[in-house]
Amino acid sequence: AQTVTQSQPEMSVQEAETVTLSCTYDTSESDYYLFWYKQPPSRQMILVIRQEAYKQQNATENRFSVNFQKAAKSFSLKISDSQLGDAAMYFCAYRPFPGGNQFYFGTGTSLTVIP
């Protein structure tokens, strides 16, 4: 069974500093997607970044980057130059491919950005 684990319920970071959120997953599949979603308080869940398992290169989206370690089944999110607007719940998610329409979510990490 696929499971996604986020071991850090809460994290905090000083504004302009860098923070890394961790995520591990368990799967026997060789192809899959991994995602990080951001959900600000009382606001919509939005996609931050995605990674295809067959790609060795780590995905990057502006200040957001991932460290994908396939053998270790680890998928951490690094936020550089943290901004107040980065404060949110962050969810890691896994989707098997092909043929996988089910998404598996972690329990989330609440990120606080300290001015």
Place this chain on the structure above:
Amino acid sequence: EAGVAQSPRYKIIEKRQSVAFWCNPISGHATLYWYQQILGQGPKLLIQFQNNGVVDDSQLPKDRFSAERLKGVDSTLKIQPAKLEDSAVYLCASSLDWGAQFFGPGTRLTVL
């Protein structure tokens, strides 16, 4: 490109009343998901549609919850009768057969 639309955004009802939520997915997305999200928790899948067929409804409390996706486009989720513990945000999401899932703004339900 229009995103996932949901209505209403907020709903307050008394326990034992009924309520319905509507979702219109991104055009062309065959898969539609309904999630329940309790405050402070991650989303819990209630039901998943592929076109107008149900793929997974194993966690849907079928004695009170129902959902349909007629014509394989928009969908409604109904609760009848509502209980206090149904207070949550109900999220609708859609996806293609690959790639990411995209979420609507959610409906915040309060049951008094």
